[in-house]
Amino acid sequence: MKEIIKNRVEELLEKEYYCSSKELNADDIVYSINTTATKPYIKIMAYRNSVVICTSKDISAKIQSLLFNKNRDEIFELPFVYGQTIHYVPDNDYKDIKATFLGYEFQFLFDKDILTLKGLKGFENSLAFNDNGFTPTRAICIARNRKQIVGISGAALSSVDGLWEIGVDVFPVYRNSGIATYLVKRLTQELLTQNIVPFYSASVTNIGSQMVASRCGYIPIWIDTFGTVFDGSSAYSDITNVLVRGF
Numbered sequence: 001m002k003e004i005i006k007n008r009v010e011e012l013l014e015k016e017y018y019c020s021s022k023e024l025n026a027d028d029i030v031y032s033i034n035t036t037a038t039k040p041y042i043k044i045m046a047y048r049n050s051v052v053i054c055t056s057k058d059i060s061a062k063i064q065s066l067l068f069n070k071n072r073d074e075i076f077e078l079p080f081v082y083g084q085t086i087h088y089v090p091d092n093d094y095k096d097i098k099a100t101f102l103g104y105e106f107q108f109l110f111d112k113d114i115l116t117l118k119g120l121k122g123f124e125n126s127l128a129f130n131d132n133g134f135t136p137t138r139a140i141c142i143a144r145n146r147k148q149i150v151g152i153s154g155a156a157l158s159s160v161d162g163l164w165e166i167g168v169d170v171f172p173v174y175r176n177s178g179i180a181t182y183l184v185k186r187l188t189q190e191l192l193t194q195n196i197v198p199f200y201s202a203s204v205t206n207i208g209s210q211m212v213a214s215r216c217g218y219i220p221i222w223i224d225t226f227g228t229v230f231d232g233s234s235a236y237s238d239i240t241n242v243l244v245r246g247f
Helices: 003-019 058-067 072-076 111-117 180-191 206-213 237-243
Strands: 029-035 041-047 050-055 085-088 104-108 137-145 148-157 164-169 195-205 218-225
Touching: 003 041, 003 050, 003 085, 003 111, 003 164, 003 195, 029 058, 041 072, 041 148, 041 164, 050 058, 050 111, 085 206, 104 218, 111 137, 111 164, 137 164, 137 180, 148 180, 148 237, 180 195, 180 206, 206 218
Parallel strands: 029 050, 164 195
Antiparallel strands: 041 050, 041 218, 085 195, 085 218, 104 137, 137 148, 148 164
């Protein structure tokens, strides 16, 4: 299973960062070009011993010049990027999970059955619908307390077959009781039995979410920044727009 997880994660990173498996497994700084970017763009990722700096073609040479002789930490401090996310994958077989927990009721829903919850609010990390009623979520585990939904773990498709991203939400009054951990474990167990590899993402500032990943037996496998597009949409466009004028 560990080899399957590694292969699927690397397939995802190759697609998102326009690099090769050989580059991902090198002990090196890798520069790649996002060939679909129509505006100045940059995103940085660390995997194993490699760091990949993915940019649009127009600013690649300038970024390489700015980062010449910089180490991993210095690269992630580049003022053009912001926000860092840790991505985790499961590290055990999840075969010994109890079917009950604290008297709550649990239910799995898949694919079209998930649409029966269309309009449900408050679960943006696990089950969010757009204005047209669409959701990328394809599997969920629901926790109910006296018929009320109090928590959901959900898994959404990625660009790689058999690799889905898990998110979890628990209503504030029910947090710190272990529900989030249990929901992620149950959904992880279910997905693995279907040969689907889940991965879990947490902001470096969200200690609670990182603790859930750890308690679920997940381990970190890569970290990345938000993708910055220099078109005024960045959260720090007032800074980045000034900096990008030098390109």
